[in-house]
Amino acid sequence: MLDLFIADDHQLFREGLVSLIQSQSDFHVIGQADNGETALDMIKTHTPDVAILDISMPCIDGIRICEMVQQKQIKTKIVMVTMDDDVRTAKRALQAGSHGYLLKDDAFSELIHAVKEVSEHKTFISQKVASQLALSSSEPQSPLTHREKQIVQLIAEGLTNKEIAKKLFISVKTVDTHRFRAMKKLNIHHVVDLVKYAFSHGLVEK
Structure with missing residues (x-):
C-alpha cells in the first residue's frame, strides 16, 4: 500500500x-x-x-x-x-x-x-x-551549478544579497561566495554583465 x-x-x-x-x-x-x-x-x-x-x-x-x-x-x-x-x-x-x-x-x-x-x-x-x-540535451551546458544559477537569477530580478539569503535559507556570506564563483566561471567582472547573462541565457524571462 x-x-x-x-x-x-x-x-x-x-x-x-x-x-x-x-x-x-x-x-x-x-x-x-x-x-x-x-x-x-x-x-x-x-x-x-x-x-x-x-x-x-x-x-x-x-x-x-x-x-x-x-x-x-x-x-x-x-x-x-x-x-x-x-x-x-x-x-x-x-x-x-x-x-x-x-x-x-x-x-x-x-x-x-x-x-x-x-x-x-x-x-x-x-x-x-x-x-x-x-x-x-545537445545544447552546450552551463558551467554554473544549480545554486549559482539560482543566485544569478535572483540578482537579475533585483534582489539584494540579504533578500536572496532569506529566500534561499542560506547566509549572506554563502550568497557572496556563490556570486563570486559564478562571476569567475563566466569571466564577468561587473554585476550589470551578470544580469545581461541571466537574461540572454534564459534564467530570467525577458
Missing part, C-alpha cells in the same frame, strides 16, 4: 486526482492541501511515499518544497503536476529532486503509471516535455 499526498490550489482538479487515486486498491490518500506551506508541513509530519504537487501554489511553490524535502533528507518522492511545459521549468524541477514531471493535460490518463514508476525509484516525465528535454 502506497501512502500519497496531493497539493494543488485548484480544488476541482485536486479532488479529481484524489478520486482517481482512491479508485486504486493499492493507493491510500493520507491528505491534501491547497497551498505550499501546508503541503510542506504535511510531508514533514507524515512522510508519504509519494507527494503529488502543483508547481505554482500560494506560500511556497512546488519546486521550493522539493528542494527543502531534499535538504532535510525526507524519503518522500515527488511528482510535479503542472500546466507548465517549458523545458527550463522541467529542468529546474528535476534538478531540485523531483522524480516526476507530469503535465495536467496528461494527469488523468498517466498519473497512476507515474506514481508507480517513481515509487520504484524511476523517473517519469510527460512525453511532450521528455521530447523537449532530449532536444535540449
Whole structure:
C-alpha cells in the first residue's frame, strides 16, 4: 500500500486526482492541501511515499518544497503536476529532486503509471516535455551549478544579497561566495554583465 499526498490550489482538479487515486486498491490518500506551506508541513509530519504537487501554489511553490524535502533528507518522492511545459521549468524541477514531471493535460490518463514508476525509484516525465528535454540535451551546458544559477537569477530580478539569503535559507556570506564563483566561471567582472547573462541565457524571462 502506497501512502500519497496531493497539493494543488485548484480544488476541482485536486479532488479529481484524489478520486482517481482512491479508485486504486493499492493507493491510500493520507491528505491534501491547497497551498505550499501546508503541503510542506504535511510531508514533514507524515512522510508519504509519494507527494503529488502543483508547481505554482500560494506560500511556497512546488519546486521550493522539493528542494527543502531534499535538504532535510525526507524519503518522500515527488511528482510535479503542472500546466507548465517549458523545458527550463522541467529542468529546474528535476534538478531540485523531483522524480516526476507530469503535465495536467496528461494527469488523468498517466498519473497512476507515474506514481508507480517513481515509487520504484524511476523517473517519469510527460512525453511532450521528455521530447523537449532530449532536444535540449545537445545544447552546450552551463558551467554554473544549480545554486549559482539560482543566485544569478535572483540578482537579475533585483534582489539584494540579504533578500536572496532569506529566500534561499542560506547566509549572506554563502550568497557572496556563490556570486563570486559564478562571476569567475563566466569571466564577468561587473554585476550589470551578470544580469545581461541571466537574461540572454534564459534564467530570467525577458
